[in-house]
Amino acid sequence: MVDILHRVGIESPLDDVYTALTTIDGLANWWTTNTHGDENAGGVIRFRFGPEGKDGFDMKVTDLQPAEQVLWEVVGGPEEWMGTEVSFALKREGDYTIVLFQHRGWREPIEFMHHCSTKWAMFLMSLKSYLETGTGAPDPRDVLIDNWH
């Protein structure tokens, strides 16, 4: 099992970061504008990408610790993502809210995992930009990194 790990510091209050990670509106501002579903614990959030919105991920919200942690289980999406977990751990350090991100439980370190690791970094920078400036870069305005977009 292999994991994608990232760390981003955001100059915004902890509660604002938590809101951006736990509400449909917040998520739509940094990951994909095409975000719908039930944002509550136990609910499933549907993230869709691309002009037709056919591809995407369904995330079951498995744990919400206000201002501390958000945990999702992937219950729909590409085979390589199924059953993996995505977590955001939050804490304050100086002027920053630190986001420790993990996408855990990949079966193999395949090329698609390399791509997703870089892409997550860009979306976490989008989260940072959204909170610090009001403007993120969610799909379809996301930063394209390679021939897989």
Next chain:
Amino acid sequence: MVDILHRVGIESPLDDVYTALTTIDGLANWWTTNTHGDENAGGVIRFRFGPEGKDGFDMKVTDLQPAEQVLWEVVGGPEEWMGTEVSFALKREGDYTIVLFQHRGWREPIEFMHHCSTKWAMFLMSLKSYLETGTGAPDPRDVLIDNWH
């Protein structure tokens, strides 16, 4: 042992990407402007960061396969990096030169590793920008991601 993985596609010829990864001038244009040393196989390249240039990494060039692969062993730098390996595997796909990046052999998935994973993503985007536009974002013009910079 845990690894940092990334994938970036660059719309530049394979040979140009290889040159940017294997020459002092090329490396200085996307990772850190303060790059010196011996770029040949068996040589050690010294990458330094920050205004005083005291911190950095010494990379021993352990394998060079023209237009295919670059392999470094970390022989100087922070304790967590010592003995780890950095590799860049190259291939063509359509209009892109694909860079598969790995920083392998971390003993533990510590918080510093999360930071370095995100930071590598930004430097690989700097490599992409340097090759596609002529302008990268090496230290000291690098993208700051958190309170560790």
